[in-house]
Amino acid sequence: MSTILEGAKKLVTSGSDVGRKAEALDAAVEAARGRLDDQLLDDAHAVSSRVSERLRLSAKHTVIGLAGATGSGKSSTFNALTGLELSAVGVRRPTTSWATACVWGSDGAAELLTWLGIPPRHHVTRDSMLDSSRADEAFDGVVLLDLPDHDSTDVSHHLEADRLVQLADVLVWVLDPQKYADAAIHNRYLKPMASHAKTMVVVLNHIDTVAEDRREAMIADVRRLLAADGLPDVPVFAVSARNGTNLDALRKELGKRVASKKAARMRLEADVKAAGERIADVSGLTPAGSLDREVIAELDDALADAAGVPVVVHAVETSAQQRAARATGWPVTAWVTKLKPDPLKRLHLDLGREGKALVKTSRTSLPEASPVQRARVDSAVRAATDQVGLGLARPWQLALRSAATGRLDELNDRLDHTLAATDLGVDRLPWWASLVRLLQWLLIVAAVVGGLWLGALALVGYLQFDVPSPKVGPVALPTLFLGGGILGGIVLALLCKVLVGITARSRARAADRRLRSGINAVAQELVLAPLQVELASYSTVREQLTTVLK
Helix, strand or coil: CCHHHHHHHHCCCCCCCHHHHHHHHHHHHHHHCCCCCHHHHHHHHHHHHHHHHHHCCCCCCEEEEEEECCCCCHHHHHHHHHCCCCCCCCCCCCCCCCCEEEECCCCCHHHHHHHHCCCHHHEEEHHHCCCCCHHHHHCCCEEEEECCCCCCCCHHHHHHHHHHHCCCCEEEEEECCCCCCCHHHHHHHHCCCHHHHHHEEEEECCHHHCCHHHHHHHHHHHHHHHHHCCCCCCCEEECECCCCECHHHHHHHHHHHHHHCCHHHHHHHHHHHHHHHHHHHHHCCCCCCCCCHHHHHHHHHHHHHHHCHHHHHHHHHHHHHHHHHHHHCCHHHHHHHHHCCCHHHHCCCCCHHHHHHHHCCCCCCCCCCCHHHHHHHHHHHHHHHHHHHCCCCHHHHHHHHHHHHCCHHHHHHHHHHHHHHCCCCCCCCCHHHHHHHHHHHHHHHHHHHHHHHHHHHHHHHHCCCCCCCCEECCEEHHHHHHHHHHHHHHHHHHHHHHHHHHHHHHHHHHHHHHHHHHHHHHHHHHHHHHHHHHHHHHHHHHHHHHHHCC
């Protein structure tokens, strides 16, 4: 079990799956690296890390942060809740330079305070005091923080306030009757944290300085502003820390949140969900498309055309026809085919090991792709990326396009190498060629024997010798040998020409299949596989974000 899930078990909140969601957020961040904005992903990773760290710490403590502007009475509210004068109170200038903490229940709080970055000199353990009260019992397990003023002119003060606002389980925003509508707190904190409404409480302090007949209207105006910020359900308490007005109600609200032991879970879940929503706004959750066979086939065809596969296939058919004709043609005239150049060798294809060594190159002599062919390849690649990226957010469309075209510079060399390395199958003669060759030579021998026999008979006749010649029917055997050998060879060559054409076309089709198989492998490696990697990353991001946003 991972450390995050172990921490989630420590967080005694029934049914909480915040650990699983934090892990899903981290997985989404990793899968989106290089595709989405780095700052967005860094912020989300910081959230998942923060959640992981908080889950490993005390589950019995609830961190309540009092945040507010200069003069809002934040420190006096802190002192009133603790019953101690722990924070210095100022009116005209910020006096809270560093956070002060008061802890109810010290067991397990030390590590939590260290994580919060509160040094020992700035915190006190409330149960170490001599006095005790029912309020202390309700606050058992509370770490109450008095944060620095968020509007301090000292940059380090409001940076510290911002840091602790991210860490508190419950945030109590202390407002002043004179500055409760200040845009700074609404635009910098309340409105951006609308997703954290369940972790917030708003306190309108110094209510004793407002005329009684104006108090209800002011509280209603505060609620109106909160609703405009997206926080219509955040409880608002009008209190006076100085004279204790309505403080009991505030203590009761905070005590209820502490007793439920859900505050930490709700804050962590809100953090994870908000980070997930920010990524989802950029990444989108639309299901990715898939490639149709037609699109892949068009890509293969475009690459094959650009590589010169049709040229090679035609050369294979011609070469196979020449080689088979040379082997099966009439020997008297078949030698003429040797004078014809082999189209495959002219393309530096099917040269054999010795031939390739002789030309000292593994490149073919195929013509380069024309502008029209290159445009067709670009169009096919674009069609593939458009189909799988249809409806996806622009960052993913750009990532798909970049992946599909990222290795196109290698395309020409890889296609050429594929053609050069493919076994075109023209060096193997058909099985019947040897039999035909044997028959042709037997017919040649028969014709020569017949010719010689007839010559001998003519000589004998010239010498006035009467030597009978054997006959087959009305035809003399030597004449049958000579005529049959010549005519049979010609007829056999003509018959074989038909078989040679059929064989050549069959070899061309087989070569076409092998070449296109090689082309498809190149397309898979250089175009489709990178697309699948991006799609897998997108699917991971989408699935993990779906888990985060449940």
